[in-house]
């Protein structure tokens with residue numbers, strides 16, 4: 001299996017009016033093609049910064065990183081798909097046009113692009129909603145459309161930044177089952193950021209635990225539940241034990 005992402009002592013320092021903020025400190029991490037990795041850590045530890053560097057929205061300030069053989073920070077585009085906490089669909093476009101946006105921002109969509117977008121909408125059960133506007137869909141359906149939008153240009157890496165954080169627990173569980181299926185069907189490499197330890201354990205093959213700011217990797221925990229995950233997993237002792245193992249990193253030690 002080949003390595004898709006390789007970070008070597010990567011740092012990120014934000015220069016602000018009131019001094020430097022060290023967001024990431026010496027992040028060394030390799031992610032194989034097809035792997036599903038979750039990153040958990042306390043608020044402000046640099047999780048979103050890490051995703052933004054992978055997406056080329058932010059530049060690292062030290063160390064080095066490679067994504068798909070190309071150096072991070074160079075002139076790359078189009079090789080990641082990103083899903084945010086809010087679906088951020090454009091209200092004046094229908095769902096199909098929203099899904100096609102990463103393509104149409106660059107060029108005219110071809111018939112193949114439209115077929116690919118419709119195929120993705122079918123995969124997430126939204127075929128009937130292709131011609132609807134975002135406000136006609138529930139929050140969970142909008143997030144599914146946002147996942148389709150992140151995948152339509154066939155990115156090598158799917159980045160999920162708290163994608164279901166704003167949804168109710170039941171919808172969230174169902175969407176996690178769906179994300180697992182989408183990941184298995186598309187064979188994508190995925191990096192998920194979440195505040196939910198059970199969500200990380202449910203979806204990922206590895207959970208990366210980060211320290212409070214400045215963000216460092218303090219644990220890299222394999223999750224040995226195979227590729228296919230079902231909600232039954234949530235009730236197993238093995239699931240509870242792994243979740244507890246990760247939670248212990250965040251317990252506030254009494255003085």
Ligand SMILES: Nc1ncnc2c1ncn2[C@@H]1O[C@H](COP(=O)(O)OP(=O)(O)OP(=O)(O)O)[C@@H](O)[C@H]1O
Pocket residue numbers: 014015016021022023041042043044045046047048049050213
């Ligand atoms: N554009 C910026 N300029 C200055 N500082 C920033 C900027 N973006 C983030 N930071 C700082 O960098 C640190 C890491 O922020 P980041 O958003 O990556 O953390 P996070 O782990 O994703 O947090 P949360 O879990 O609360 O979303 C924080 O201290 C934040 O204030």
